[in-house]
Amino acid sequence: DKYVVRGRESGTGICSSLNLPDTEEYDIEKELYICKKHSKKVKTNPRKYKRIRSDATFDFFTDDCEEYRLNLRIVKIKLSETTTEVLFTNLSKEEFSADDLKRLYHMRWGIETAFDQLKYALGAASVHSKNSELIIQELYGKLIMFNFCKTIVGGIAVKQQEYWKYEYKLNIKMAMCICREFWCSQTLAAPEVEKMLLNYLVPIRDNRTFPRDTVKKSAIAFNSRIA
Structure with missing residues (x-):
């Protein structure tokens, strides 16, 4: 399934732990791993591994694999001179440019x-x-x-x-x-x-x-x- 979701920039949101560029706009790709184990590998790579609660439901784990690879495209766009928004998506750059994502995000306003x-x-x-x-x-x-x-x-x-x-x-x-x-x-x-x-x-x-x-x-x- 394809998606475009907003990421929270301030506080303890996911954006704060991804080492994102300190620029007004960017369009980058990140590879993350979702897991439940609190191993040394997870502790030493907080920007690569995101641990969820051991009792949390996550349908993508299997008996053979307890890590789920998540390929993210992270796009920061300017909504106005003083407002920016960070979007997470799995839509490719070839299919949708940053301007296309900006229009898609605006279309969600009626739903919000x-x-x-x-x-x-x-x-x-x-x-x-x-x-x-x-x-x-x-x-x-x-x-x-x-x-x-x-x-x-x-x-x-x-x-x-x-x-x-x-x-x-x-x-x-x-x-x-x-x-x-x-x-x-x-x-x-x-x-x-x-x-x-x-x-x-x-x-x-x-x-x-x-x-x-x-x-x-x-x-x-x-x-x-x-x-």
């Missing part, structure tokens, strides 16, 4: 935004159940609600006004709260829902960036979770 809305606006980051089958059931329920909300939001056009400084769109977090109320209500009608949604607008301001929050998140108390 959807996951953010699903996790926080609809509360998929926290579940009530402990049983794995019931957890899956909850997640499917939230996915159905997510698709329901996006279908309604996608069908409502925001009429732009000439005196507005920015173009405006629906506030997706408030929209999901309203759509969820509409789903459960026996009295709300569709015209009322549309009117309620249009009361919550946010400006469209492209090309804004924010630093990533690297602080570890603690568990959410049950009574504070989104139902």
